[in-house]
Amino acid sequence: YHQRLYTLDRQVDYARDEIVEGLGAWLLQRSQHALKKRKAAELILQGCQLKKAGKDAVNELIRLRETQSDLKKHLKEYDDIIADVDSPLDEYADARTELESVHKKLEELRTRIQRKQAVLGVGDRTRLTNLINNPFLALRMQTLALKQRLRDRLRFRKFELDRLERSFRKQVQDQRINDHTASSVNRRDPSISKLALNYNRLRDEMETLIKARKAPPRALCPDKIEMKGLFALDVDDAIWQDVGLDEGSNEAPPP
Numbered sequence: 034y035h036q037r038l039y040t041l042d043r044q045v046d047y048a049r050d051e052i053v054e055g056l057g058a059w060l061l062q063r064s065q066h067a068l069k070k071r072k073a074a075e076l077i078l079q080g081c082q083l084k085k086a087g088k089d090a091v092n093e094l095i096r097l098r099e100t101q102s103d104l105k106k107h108l109k110e111y112d113d114i115i116a117d118v119d120s121p122l123d124e125y126a127d128a129r130t131e132l133e134s135v136h137k138k139l140e141e142l143r144t145r146i147q148r149k150q151a152v153l154g155v156g157d158r159t160r161l162t163n164l165i166n167n168p169f170l171a172l173r174m175q176t177l178a179l180k181q182r183l184r185d186r187l188r189f190r191k192f193e194l195d196r197l198e199r200s201f202r203k204q205v206q207d208q209r210i211n212d213h214t215a216s217s218v219n220r221r222d223p224s225i226s227k228l229a230l231n232y233n234r235l236r237d238e239m240e241t242l243i244k245a246r247k248a249p250p251r252a253l254c255p256d257k258i259e260m261k262g263l264f265a266l267d268v269d270d271a272i273w274q275d276v277g278l279d280e281g282s283n284e285a286p287p288p
Contacts, residue, residue: 091157094149095174101142108135169239169248176235176255177278183228183258184272190221191266222264229258239277253277 114120114128150158197214240254255278256271266272 090149090153091160092174092178094146094153095171096178097142097146097149101139101146104135104139104142108132108139111135167249169242169252172235172239172242173252173278176232176239177275179228179232179235180255180272180275180278183225183232186221186225186228187264187266187272190225190264226260226263229260229263233257233260 111128111132114124115132120128193214236255236257239248242248243252243254253276255276256274258271262270263272
């Protein structure tokens with residue numbers, strides 16, 4: 034009897050050891066597989082971060098070049114005023130005063146642009162060259178940036194209106210906050226409308242380039258933002274759609 038019990042106990046112990054050993058091997062295999070997946074995901078994430086950083090650097094360089102172009106226009110205006118012997122004395126004095134400041138800003142901007150271009154990779158430099166030489170790509174980037182600004186301004190305005198609606202339920206001592214918030218909202222309306230008009234103007238220029246076959250193949254024109262109902266900020270509005278503005282958006286949106 035005791036011998037049979039001993040034999041059964043040994044068999045149970047052996048089976049348990051086999052199960053535990055198999056479970057440990059399975060856990061080791063799954064943990065190694067999970068580590069491989071994690072390393073692969075980290076590499077992909079790192080590549081995305083580098084790509085985004087390069088894209089942001091190129092966009093910043095484009096904006097710096099636009100600022101540089103504006104400063105050169107101001108410099109030419111001041112030079113013309115100084116060269117014109119019939120210029121009013123006050124304009125001549127202002128031009129002489131601002132000329133040195135504009136020269137200094139241009140030199141600082143030129144140094145900043147050179148420093149940022151030096152750290153760009155090969156792919157980012159190619160993209161920068163394409164944006165500079167291709168008017169459609171540059172226009173598309175400007176349109177996307179303008180739309181993102183408009184979207185942020187509309188979202189901020191929506192939050193302000195929500196705050197205003199909630200504040201109406203408060204007591205009389207909050208009337209000063211209500212007046213200030215309402216005034217702030219009203220002051221921002223014209224600038225938001227101007228952003229929308231500028232976006233539609235750039236969008237029309239993109240459409241013209243597409244019709245003239247001066248855009249890349251399969252390039253899409255973004256939707257026009259309707260001025261009527263602009264401040265409603267519905268979820269289906271064109272303000273939320275970036276079709277035709279992202280670099281990879283060369284396919285029509287789903288119906």
